[in-house]
Amino acid sequence: MPFNLLKYGLSSEYPVEVDLPPPTELKPSYDVVIIGGGGHGLAIAYYLSKYHGITNVAVLEKSYLGGGNTARNTAVIRSNYLTSEGVRFYAESVKMFQNLSNEFDFNIMYSERGQLTLAHTDATVRAFRQRAEVNKHFGGRTEMIDRQQIRELVPSLNLDPGHLPVLAGLWHIDGATARHDAVAWGYAKQAAKRGVEIHQLTEVQDLVIENGRITAVKTNRGTVKCGCAVQAIAGASSLMLAKAGIRAPIHTYPLQAMVTQPFKPFLDPLVSSSALHCYVQQTSRGEIVFGGGSDPYPLYNTRSTLDLKESLLAHAIEMFPFMANAKLMRQWAGITDMTPDYSPIMGLSPVQNYYLDAGWGTWGFKSTPICGKTMAELVASGGKVPELIKPFALDRFSTFQQVNEMGATAASH
């Protein structure tokens, strides 16, 4: 057997699969330049090539693919938001995630475990009732459950943490996780197959804007002309917006997370509590992933802070007391662009052919497929905004039409 394997491995019949073509020179011009090679930028490129036949596209990434927030997030996928606009958008994304492995022919390890959010006060119970109904109405699967049902679902959970007894839970059956960098790689590989060029180590340093239109981007590898451009650079949105002369309501904060040594499987659903500023889940490798709220003040820096780690761990141990003995393996942070209404900024900008995919804060991984698909529609149509993303336009702040998702976003990502 080993001999046959060796023979096969060395023979020319062996199907060598190339993930991405080797790097090439930048062309002088592309129809579409996508700034940022995270999940979002790559998804936009993929759907442009797949549904619209637009392949003269370059994705420019200053570092390596998916090395930004895409590979730093805690991979929560859910649609149990509060507003009809939010739920409709995220519910569509959850559906797309369910089919991504098949579509890519590449395992993104999509794993549907359900998400349980805990209510510790009467006010939260009321808010959860509303969320459950809105969610059901717009295509998600969410219901309220009581203490007894929570006990059965998560036997290891402490139902009386400190001064905040658990009163009820919002049980979101569609809650899931997926391997985040696999999502980026799946999109990259399929987009590249269709002719999209993906250039890593290529930083966009400036924008050339003439008569209200973008005509080229300046990179560390020279100037590239473009028919239009999309910015999808998560934690650096404001910096590029400033180069385009666009003002936006974005504040940049670090978000920290951490992971323990592996344990035997004990926790199936994702469990989160915004009153305790903590969410906990067990990965398929057995590790326990924790995350919480953002840092208390803005910063463009991914350093870890002891106080945030301490408070996060204290709350995690209140929820699952046995974890007091767990060993932490890694801690990290990503830089997130928060908007005042905890909703993204997608669509048109004051520069005619410059499109925005920004303000994703702490909740943008779950939206990767639907964001990619709708942004591709927008680009392909030359600026006709798809219904699903109309509510997330930048100008909602000057018309006072925010989409307030704060209550449904904080600490459950």
Place this chain on the structure above:
Amino acid sequence: MKIMNCPLNGPRNISEFTYGGEFKVMPDPATCSDAEWADYVFNSDNAAGVVREWWLHNASSYWFLAERHTVTDQIIRTFDPKEVFSQRVEFAPHAQEIAG
């Protein structure tokens, strides 16, 4: 713990303070356009570099200004808003008593 120097109370743990947003110049609410007001309320420079911002010392309810580098997190200086404001800012005309 990171230390911040409160101009009123001296050096304190950063956990005693609350961040209050970027320092911006307020347009005149009586004369500015809706767009100018929305820009003032929502938009920000969000620069990566030295930024002037509001901070509150929670225990003493004292608001002051700080210059902080938003990449290195170095607090360059903190100072009393008197340095910037020479007069009291009135946000609205005085409330009038309504009879009955």
